[in-house]
Amino acid sequence: MERIRDAFAALGSNKALIPFIVAGDPDYDQSFAIARAILASGADMLEIGFPYSDPLADGPVIQAAALRSLNRGCQLPDCFRLVRDLRSETNKPLIAFTYVNPLMQYGATRFFAELAQAGGDGVIVPDVPLEEAPELARVAADQGIAWIPLVAPTSGEERIQAIAQQARGFVYCVSSLGVTGERSSISTQVESLVQAVKRHTSLPACVGFGVSTPDHVREIAGYADGVIVGSAYVRRIGDAASGDGDAVEMVTRFTESLKDACRA
Numbered sequence: 204m205e206r207i208r209d210a211f212a213a214l215g216s217n218k219a220l221i222p223f224i225v226a227g228d229p230d231y232d233q234s235f236a237i238a239r240a241i242l243a244s245g246a247d248m249l250e251i252g253f254p255y256s257d258p259l260a261d262g263p264v265i266q267a268a269a270l271r272s273l274n275r276g277c278q279l280p281d282c283f284r285l286v287r288d289l290r291s292e293t294n295k296p297l298i299a300f301t302y303v304n305p306l307m308q309y310g311a312t313r314f315f316a317e318l319a320q321a322g323g324d325g326v327i328v329p330d331v332p333l334e335e336a337p338e339l340a341r342v343a344a345d346q347g348i349a350w351i352p353l354v355a356p357t358s359g360e361e362r363i364q365a366i367a368q369q370a371r372g373f374v375y376c377v378s379s380l381g382v383t384g385e386r387s388s389i390s391t392q393v394e395s396l397v398q399a400v401k402r403h404t405s406l407p408a409c410v411g412f413g414v415s416t417p418d419h420v421r422e423i424a425g426y427a428d429g430v431i432v433g434s435a436y437v438r439r440i441g442d443a444a445s446g447d448g449d450a451v452e453m454v455t456r457f458t459e460s461l462k463d464a465c466r467a
């Protein structure tokens with residue numbers, strides 16, 4: 204958990220760029236090369252999606268990526284291996300993203316222990332029922348894994364307070380309702396959601412969902428502590444996988460453009 208705190212502290216007045224990719228997409232080796240390039244070209248942390256067959260909160264871009272990865276045989280041990288391989292080359296925070304079903308099937312204690320042993324720092328579970336979150340957050344903390352919860356535009360003040368209190372690392376503010384996917388603009392509503400979170404915790408508040416251009420990042424950098432960008436990366440990886448460019452080159456340029464927009 205300290206890596207996440209230290210990473211935000213090291214930013215000074217800059218904002219955190221947190222890309223998301225799907226582990227094993229389009230295959231293990233390319234996924235490792237892509238993740239290394241993203242970290243080497245300016246990302247402050249990396250959110251690593253553990254592919255799942257029923258990604259109910261994901262739009263078509265990430266659904267397709269999960270399918271590409273699963274069709275190449277990616278399993279949970281491969282996801283932990285990716286964390287371990289990246290940890291051997293970087294000290295930046297690595298955050299696992301998983302749906303609640305695979306987490307519970309594998310066993311939460313076992314999952315968090317193996318994630319910590321691999322060098323992981325945090326976890327995001329978007330579909331965990333509110334009443335189960337405190338117990339999972341405790342099991343994660345016991346293994347040194349930061350529980351990074353999501354708040355949505357529909358979350359009321361009490362719910363935001365409850366979620367903010369169980370948060371470790373940072374709070375993930377979802378910019379809009381619906382599923383993941385690039386959006387042409389970012390709802391201005393999310394600024395008040397970030398402000399509500401900041402009323403209940405001193406942890407950083409980062410914004411995700413739809414963020415896909417440097418302008419989006421500049422806008423969010425005005426009031427949040429970081430941005431999460433997923434589908435815009437995953438689409439580029441998918442385009443490259445179908446022969447439309449070199450993935451490492453594309454994610455490197457994209458990361459540099461977004462990181463520039465994170466600078467104060």
Ligand SMILES: O=P(O)(O)OC[C@@H](O)[C@@H](O)c1c[nH]c2ccccc12
Pocket residue numbers: 223250252260261265300329382383384385411412413414431432433434435
């Ligand atoms: O893809 P987007 O619109 O850039 O949003 C980030 C998102 O990809 C990542 O944080 C994530 C992937 N799958 C999710 C499901 C729910 C919440 C968040 C996520």
